[in-house]
Amino acid sequence: MQKVEPFLLSGNLAIAYAIKQLNVDVVSAYPITPQTTIIEKISEYVAKGELKANFMLVESEHSAISACLSAAASGARVFTSSSSQGLLLMHEILFITSALRLPVVMVVANRSVSAPINIWNDHGDIMPQRDTGWIQFFVESAQEAYDKVIQAYRIAEDKRVRLPIMVNMDGIVLSHTYEPVYPLSDSEVASFSPWNLSLKRLDPDNPLTIGGFCYPDYYFETRYQSSKALEDSLPIISKVDKEFGKLSGRSYGLVSPLKCDDADAILVSIGSISTTIRATVKKLREKGKKVGMVSLKLFRPFPLNELIKSIKNAKAIGIIDRALSPGAVAGPLFTDVTSALYLSKMSIPAVNFFVGLGGRDVKVEDIESMFANLKKILKSGKIEKHSYYVGLRE
Amino acid sequence: MPFKNLKEIIVRQDFFSPGHGLCAGCGAAQIARIVMKIAGKNSIMINATGCLEVSTTTYPWTAWKVPYIHVAFENAAAVASGIRAAYDALIMKKKLDKDVNVVVLAGDGGTADIGLQALSGAFERGDRIVYICYDNEAYMNTGIQRSGATPYDAWTTTSPAGQKTLKKDLMGIAIAHRVKYAATATISYLLDAANKVEKALSISGPSFIHWLQPCTIGWRYDPKLTVKLSRLAVKTGLWPLYEHYDGFNKLTVQVPRRTPVLEYLKLQGRFRHIMDNQEELAKIQSYADELATKFGLGPVTE
Numbered sequence: 001m002q003k004v005e006p007f008l009l010s011g012n013l014a015i016a017y018a019i020k021q022l023n024v025d026v027v028s029a030y031p032i033t034p035q036t037t038i039i040e041k042i043s044e045y046v047a048k049g050e051l052k053a054n055f056m057l058v059e060s061e062h063s064a065i066s067a068c069l070s071a072a073a074s075g076a077r078v079f080t081s082s083s084s085q086g087l088l089l090m091h092e093i094l095f096i097t098s099a100l101r102l103p104v105v106m107v108v109a110n111r112s113v114s115a116p117i118n119i120w121n122d123h124g125d126i127m128p129q130r131d132t133g134w135i136q137f138f139v140e141s142a143q144e145a146y147d148k149v150i151q152a153y154r155i156a157e158d159k160r161v162r163l164p165i166m167v168n169m170d171g172i173v174l175s176h177t178y179e180p181v182y183p184l185s186d187s188e189v190a191s192f193s194p195w196n197l198s199l200k201r202l203d204p205d206n207p208l209t210i211g212g213f214c215y216p217d218y219y220f221e222t223r224y225q226s227s228k229a230l231e232d233s234l235p236i237i238s239k240v241d242k243e244f245g246k247l248s249g250r251s252y253g254l255v256s257p258l259k260c261d262d263a264d265a266i267l268v269s270i271g272s273i274s275t276t277i278r279a280t281v282k283k284l285r286e287k288g289k290k291v292g293m294v295s296l297k298l299f300r301p302f303p304l305n306e307l308i309k310s311i312k313n314a315k316a317i318g319i320i321d322r323a324l325s326p327g328a329v330a331g332p333l334f335t336d337v338t339s340a341l342y343l344s345k346m347s348i349p350a351v352n353f354f355v356g357l358g359g360r361d362v363k364v365e366d367i368e369s370m371f372a373n374l375k376k377i378l379k380s381g382k383i384e385k386h387s388y389y390v391g392l393r394e
Numbered sequence: 395m396p397f398k399n400l401k402e403i404i405v406r407q408d409f410f411s412p413g414h415g416l417c418a419g420c421g422a423a424q425i426a427r428i429v430m431k432i433a434g435k436n437s438i439m440i441n442a443t444g445c446l447e448v449s450t451t452t453y454p455w456t457a458w459k460v461p462y463i464h465v466a467f468e469n470a471a472a473v474a475s476g477i478r479a480a481y482d483a484l485i486m487k488k489k490l491d492k493d494v495n496v497v498v499l500a501g502d503g504g505t506a507d508i509g510l511q512a513l514s515g516a517f518e519r520g521d522r523i524v525y526i527c528y529d530n531e532a533y534m535n536t537g538i539q540r541s542g543a544t545p546y547d548a549w550t551t552t553s554p555a556g557q558k559t560l561k562k563d564l565m566g567i568a569i570a571h572r573v574k575y576a577a578t579a580t581i582s583y584l585l586d587a588a589n590k591v592e593k594a595l596s597i598s599g600p601s602f603i604h605w606l607q608p609c610t611i612g613w614r615y616d617p618k619l620t621v622k623l624s625r626l627a628v629k630t631g632l633w634p635l636y637e638h639y640d641g642f643n644k645l646t647v648q649v650p651r652r653t654p655v656l657e658y659l660k661l662q663g664r665f666r667h668i669m670d671n672q673e674e675l676a677k678i679q680s681y682a683d684e685l686a687t688k689f690g691l692g693p694v695t696e
Contacts, residue, residue, distance in 0.1 A: 025483040028476065054483040056475060059515035066469035066512070067476030070440075073463055074480035075490070096465055197489060202461035202477060204436045204494060211464035212451030222453075 006180035011139075011169050014146040014181045015081070015107050016041035020051045021189040022153055025076035028056040028067040032086040033119045034171035035109040039081060061086035065093040065104070072102040073210055075201035077153065080104065083171055084111035084125045091129065097164045098133030099226045100210060103156035103199070104164040106134075107149065109171040110271065112358040120359020121171040123271065123323040127332045133226050135165040135233055136300040138270040142179045145169045147250055150184065151240050154193040158240075161233045162199070163226075168299070170272040172359060184248060192247055234301045254303035256295045257310035259285060263292030265374035266314040268307070268337050270296045273320060273355070273362050280367040291371050296333075304340045311341075316374040317350040324354065330387060349377050352387040366390050396589045403588045406431040414457040415449040419617025421607035421624065422446045422528050424581045426457075426499060429526060432591045435460065437495040438477055442470035442504030445535040446528065468508040470500040471516040474523040495524065495595055502529040502543035506562045517571035520599040524591070527564060527602070530609035538612040545632075546681065547674055549664040550612070556667060556674075560681070568602040569638050575601040577637035577646070582624035586635055586646050593637070606633045614663020626658040631682040634689040643689070651695035652686060655679045 009017065016038050019027070027046070029039040045051035056071075058064045061082050068078040082090060087108055097104050113124040126136070135155065139145045145167060152165040169175060184192070200208060214222055238254055245251025256274070258281050260266055267277050274295030284291045294310040296303065311317055319338070321331030329335060334352040341348060353370050356362040370390065377383055397403055409430035416423045422445055430437070441447040441464045450457035451464065465473045474496050484490040500509060505527040516523060532550045533539040540553040542562040549556055568576040575597045579587035587605065594601035608615070608623040615623060627633035628647060632655060635647035655678050659665040668674040685691070 025487065025489075026476065026479045028479070052483075052487055054479040054486075056479045057519065058472065058475075059511055059518070063469060063472035063475075063512045063515055066465055066472035067479060069465060070463060070473040070476035071480035071483075074438075074477045074484070076480035076483055078480075092466060093469070100465075195489075197484075202438050202463060204438070204461060204492070207459055207461045209451050209456035209458050209462040211462075212453045212456060213448045214453045218453050 004182055004185070006182050008178050009142055009181040010037065010176050010178050011142040011145045011174035012037040012109065012176065013041055014142040015149055016045065017183060018146045018149040019079050020045045021184070021186050022077065022150065022193060023190065023195060024051070024053050024079045026054045026056060026068065026071040026078045027080065028058055028064045028071070028078070029080045029082065030058055030061045030064050030086060032061070032083045034111060034175040035081045035083040035107070037175070038107060061089040062093065065090040065097065068104045069093060069097045069100065069102055072104050073100065073202050075197045075199065075203070077195050078104055079106070081107040081109065083109045084113055087125045087129065088113060091132070094129055094132035094134060096211070098230070099223065101162040101226065101229065102164060103162060105149065105152045105156055105167070106164070107145070107167045107169060109175040110168050111171040118358040121173050122357045122359065123321070124357070126166070126168050127323040127325065129166070130300065130332060133163070133230055134300065135163055135230065135237065136168060137165070137297060138168045138299055139174065140272050140275050140295065142174060142177070143181050143250070144252060145174065146181055146183065147244060147248065150189055150193055151244050155233065155237055155240050157199065158236055159199065161229065161236055163229055163233060168271065173272045188247060192244065230301050234303065237298060252297045254298045254306045255310055256297055258293050260292040260294060260310045261313060262290060263313070264290045264315045264378055265318070265371055266292045266294060266311050267318045267320060267367070267370060268294050268296070268311065268333065269320040270299060270333060271322065273322065276362060276364060277367050280364050280371070283364065284368070284371060289371070302336055302340070304343065307337065307340055308344045308346070311348070312346065314348055316377045317348050318353050318370050318374050319350055320353045320355060322356050324357070349383050351377070351383060351385070353390050354387065355390040360391060396592065397585060400585055403428065403431055403584070409435065409437070409459040411457045411459060413455070415452060416445065417610055417617070419610045419620045421530070421581050421609070421620050425526070425528050425605055425607060426450070428584060428588060429497065429499065429591055430460065432588055433495045433497050433595060436492065437497055438463070440464070440470050440474045440477070440496070440498045442500035442509055443467040444501040444504055446499055446501070448535060467504055469512050470498045470504055470509055471513040471523070471525060474498045474525065475516045475519065475521045478521045478523055496522070498523060498525045500525070500527055501535070502527060502531060503533045503541045506542040506564055514571065517568065517573050517600050522598060523600055524594045525600065525602050526605055528605050528607045530607045530612060531561070532612050534609050534612045546678060547665060547668050549667060564604050565638065573602055574599045575637070575639050578604045578606070578633065578635055580606040580624045580627060580633055580635070582621045583628060583635055583647055590637060612664065615661055619661055623658065623661060626653060629653040630655045630658045631686040631691045632658065634685055634691060636689055645689050648691070650692040652682070652692055654694055654696065655682050
């Protein structure tokens with residue numbers, strides 16, 4: 001590992017820098033806050049000749065993802081990014097990208113969805129994409145965003161995987177906050193995630209028909225295969241993360257637990273809020289409270305076994321959702337985690353905390369109140385309510 | 395060099411195979427076959443969702459001997475642009491050395507309606523793609539619903555009393571984007587169409603061909619009449635064959651003596667409800683007369 005000085009980068013700029021080092025061939029994107037500075041920076045790299053790529057300016061996110069899909073099908077390494085309404089507009093094509101097994105990498109600067117229009121962070125945009133068949137990471141820092149994008153190309157282009165990947169990074173909170181970021185050297189990136197043309201592609205010497213029509217006699221099998229591919233990608237994702245750790249000294253795991261072994265109360269979360277929870281856990285531990293937390297780094301495929309290993313000793317669990325799922329049994333993450341518990345034949349009391357919608361700050365005090373809530377359950381052995389809207393004015 | 399006769403074209407190798415599931419008498423199959431004969435092996439075919447796509451790619455079969463991709467309904471132009479961008483980038487970076495023709499075949503719904511935005515983007519960027527709209531004047535794949543390209547008075551399942559507006563002027567839309575080459579075509583004038591495809595392939599930016607394609611099911615006619623109807627569309631002046639190159643329109647097939655529109659309309663069940671309606675027939679005739687004046691066609695001769 002080379003000794004390098006850190007750069008001071010926002011999440012967006014860290015990603016743009018990774019894309020330059022990854023020597024991406026085609027970039028297609030459409031402006032939307034808070035993702036825009038990624039594509040502005042990439043445009044600059046392309047204009048200066050620092051990145052030899054075709055930057056395709058499109059009239060919508062729908063065309064951006066469509067062009068990335070077909071460019072990937074032509075053998076190019078591609079990148080796009082979006083947020084909020086833009087991601088919703090891509091929705092249709094996201095399913096097709098994964099079912100056609102194309103290694104598109106996208107960064108989502110997570111933002112709320114309209115209405116009302118709001119440009120700040122929550123997970124309202126990404127949760128409707130849960131079933132699109134993409135590998136989905138969540139990151140907690142600009143450094144992690146940079147590292148995950150580099151890992152993403154290695155995983156997506158692996159012949160055993162061949163699936164698109166979304167790297168989710170909380171908008172504004174991470175996309176626009178400057179942090180020291182330790183980059184790899186260009187050659188380290190090139191050797192860790194090398195580009196190759198060996199994947200099947202739109203090639204006149206070996207004509208393939210991609211995206212054909214299936215009657216009921218083949219459709220089910222085809223959809224099953226892409227679903228199975230997503231499931232089977234989990235050990236490869238884990239292996240790539242470990243290898244990345246050897247190269248950079250930074251690996252993240254599929255889940256990132258803290259003090260879970262002897263914790264009575266555990267909070268489960270995704271994204272940047274996890275960093276606040278981690279700090280809160282440390283603070284409460286100093287006061288002798290038996291609390292823990294686990295942050296899911298991988299959301300799809302869902303790291304069921306790894307998560308269960310972390311939370312199995314808990315006596316009460318709080319699951320944090322930054323998106324609503326109106327009319328559902330509970331929030332999206334709560335539903336996943338409690339299903340995992342059920343399948344593992346565990347019945348640990350669990351409650352759902354909805355927080356931080358539309359960029360509302362989630363403070364250490366808010367996290368403390370969630371732990372206090374779990375403590376009540378520990379004491380009484382009873383769950384009064386299954387869901388809490390923390391910080392909501394009624 | 396333009397083709398001088400049909401034989402020159404017909405002897406060429408086929409990259410669109412028989413055995414597809416398109417209807418007997420379907421004009422789209424003939425378009426696909428002729429386009430592929432001209433575009434040749436080093437081409438990538440893109441389809442929007444539609445009749446041509448579902449009937450030629452039924453898994454595990456395919457009618458296409460060139461690389462083929464279909465993604466969705468409204469994005470054929472964006473998909474084509476992505477392929478163009480990829481090949482340009484890979485050639486620039488010396489990862490590939492052989493270039494390809496990027497050819498789209500999309501229906502009127504996928505072009506004039508749901509796909510118009512993506513097409514506008516490709517035109518505006520100046521991407522080197524050949525976009526061919528095979529226009530059968532309604533959503534035929536879903537069972538004959540009106541589109542923005544359905545002609546005035548035509549019956550469809552969603553215009554049961556007849557379409558009440560004129561067809562969208564797709565050529566006008568393409569030309570307004572300053573595309574270098576745009577042309578109209580139809581299968582009854584095959585040599586004319588073939589030369590337009592050849593020219594479109596040679597253009598360094600986007601090119602557009604608006605290709606009228608009679609549909610036996612949707613237009614309600616005997617399959618043997620496909621070529622005849624295609625010819626009558628031209629002879630009546632309802633489908634002027636012209637090209638737009640570098641800012642100028644040029645008629646490519648002159649019609650010195652026009653056939654009355656009734657001869658074209660009466661063969662099609664979709665116009666049956668106006669056969670005794672002189673007022674409506676006169677309106678369609680006057681629309682044809684307008685086009686004739688615009689493009690310099692001859693007078694109507696009974």
